[in-house]
Amino acid sequence: MTRSPLPPVPARDMAVDLLVIGAGTGMGAALAAHERGLSTLIVEKTEFVGGSTARSGGAFWIPANPVLMENGSTDSLEQGERYLRAAVGDSSPEARWQAFLANGKAAIDLLRRTTPLTFQWTKGYSDYHPELAGGTAVGRTCEPRPFDVSVLGEERNRLRSAGVEAPVPMPVTSADYKWMNLMFRIPHRGVPRVVKRFAQGLGGLALRREYSSAGHALAAGLFAGVLEAGVPVWTCTAVDRLLTGEGGRVTGAVLTQNGREVTVTARRGVVLATGGFDHDMDMRHKFQLEATQPGWSLGSEGNTGDGIKVGEEVGAATALMDQAWWFPEVAPPPGGAPSVLLAERSLPGQFIVDGSGRRFVNEALDYMSFGQLVQERERAGDPVGDMWMVFDRGYRNSYVFAGSLLPRMPLPKAW
Ligand SMILES: Cc1cc2nc3c(=O)[nH]c(=O)nc-3n(C[C@H](O)[C@H](O)[C@H](O)COP(=O)(O)OP(=O)(O)OC[C@H]3O[C@@H](n4cnc5c(N)ncnc54)[C@H](O)[C@@H]3O)c2cc1C
Structure with a gap:
């Protein structure tokens, strides 16, 4: 639920x-800096803290991270390295993904020390390419456990709302979703999950607690850590341009708050954590697809590529601009919201065809590869067009569809 935000500092x-x-994942950088004794300031363009992080699944994929290893995973950094070499290869500098691998454990340890978050392994959430060297079908994905956002007190009003919210208050994790989705097929696994989370959500309200899950929990936990550390967060404050000194080193930034300019000098550095450019249509058309429509984003509205733009002004290089976090969804009815397809494409009894009625994809592909394939077809001059999912009655009567349609419920007329 969107609240009335507090006035900015x-x-x-x-x-x-x-x-x-x-103020999305940037809050993690602030916590690391604060722990090392650096004076730190976070500035955020919108009225809300959390960015797309608050709207996300909140899952993290980090090989051999402590949450995995404490819960019986046989993963290792060597296996993770084999996988990254096979999956990422030279599409990103090796030094960068090696640093990701080497520092993953420290990052999770930091979050555990500096925030009230706790995490769980989403066991059985497969790597997206389990067939590659080092890949695993049991998966490495971890996620926050449900988190009580009421611990933020008055600052709760400054937290961005979650993207996908359950129709009733219940903190559903990815680990729960798997069984809830199969509730009509395997009731003894699904029903207890529904009862537990419903009781937690509703019972929590009675106790004045408000449990969140996924990225909303992650953002709330980061924010709680930031508040506890006393790191100031200036909302409604946007970076305008970076300041540079000797040798082109970035020394601070000019910021704008309510039309007023201020200058912040940064003795040790500036972290650009302004998210992507999903709400800048010029950039999307330039770097991605001409066909892209403004409504095609599940991310936070403040993400207009500002960090990329100010970075480029002081000579930063860019890469992978044609890439994004892709996700197939059911087209929204006029004025309505899109419905994401989470597990639907992986279940038996359905297939997907392109605008000309041809099957064109392994439906169960991970969502990134799905999006990339659609893009490739567009670029090759053979656009996919409107995609149609075809399913039978058995499928419809067995699984949740588009996040909220329970088995046997009729499809909305607007579809
Ligand atoms: C629905 C959804 C589900 C996802 N699920 C997952 C998942 O489970 N796991 C995963 O790893 N990834 C997931 N992703 C991707 C992930 O959410 C993003 O990659 C990640 O949150 C980006 O973090 P960030 O800190 O870069 O940006 P954000 O979290 O978006 O934060 C950027 C912040 O910068 C602010 N900002 C923008 N411009 C300025 C400016 N000029 N001055 C000041 N502030 C500015 C924005 O308002 C925003 O608050 C998902 C994405 C979506 C949309």
Whole structure:
């Protein structure tokens, strides 16, 4: 639920050690800096903290991370390295993915020390390419456990709302969703999950607790850590341009709050954590598809590529601009919201055809590969067009569809 945000903390000229721009995962950078004794400031363009992170699944894929290893996973950094070499290869500099691998454990340890979050392994959520060297079908994905966002107190009003919300208050994790979706097929696994989360959601309200899951829990936990650390967060404050000093080193930024400019000097650095450019149509048309429509985003509205733009102004390079987090969804009725397809494509009794009625994809592909394939077809001058999912009665009567249609429920007329 979207709340009325609190008025922003007034911005002023000042000097800090580290300036973090963007209050999504940037809050993690701020927590790391604060723990090392650096004075830190977070600035956020919108009225809300959380960014697309708050709207996301909140799942993290980190090989051999402590949550996996404490729960019986046989993963290792060597296996993770084999997988990254096979899956990422030279599409990203090796030094960068090696750093991701080497520092994953420290990142999770940091979140455990500096936030009230706890995590679980989503066991059975397969790697997206389990067939590659080092891949695993039991998976490495972990996620936050349900988190009580009421611990934020008054600051709760400053937290961005979740993207996909359950129709009733219940904190559904990915691990729950798997069994809830199969509730009509395997009731003894699905029904207890529904009862547990429903009781937690509703019982929590009675106790004045408000449980969240997924990315909303992650963002709330990060925010709770930031508040506890006393790191200031200036909302409604956008980076305008970066300041540079000797040798082109970034020394701070000019920010705008309610039309007023302030200058923040950053002695040790500036972290650009302003998310992607899903709400800048010029950039999407330039780097991705001409056919892209403004409604095609599940991300936070503040993400207009600002960090990329100010970075480029001071000479930063860019890469992988044609890539995004892709996700197939059911087209929204006029004025309505899209419905994402989570597990639907992986279940028996359905197939997908392109606009000309041809089957063109392994429906159960991970959502990234699905999106990339659609893009490739577009680029090759053979656009997929409107895609149609064809399913039988057995399928419809067995599984949840588009997030909220329970088995046997009729399809909405607008579809
Ligand atoms: C529905 C959905 C589900 C997803 N699920 C997952 C998942 O389970 N696991 C996973 O790894 N990834 C997932 N992703 C992708 C993931 O959410 C993003 O990659 C990640 O949240 C990006 O984090 P960020 O900190 O870069 O950006 P954000 O979290 O979007 O934060 C950027 C912030 O910067 C602010 N900002 C923008 N411009 C300025 C400016 N000029 N000045 C100041 N502030 C500015 C924005 O308002 C925003 O608050 C998902 C994405 C979506 C949309």
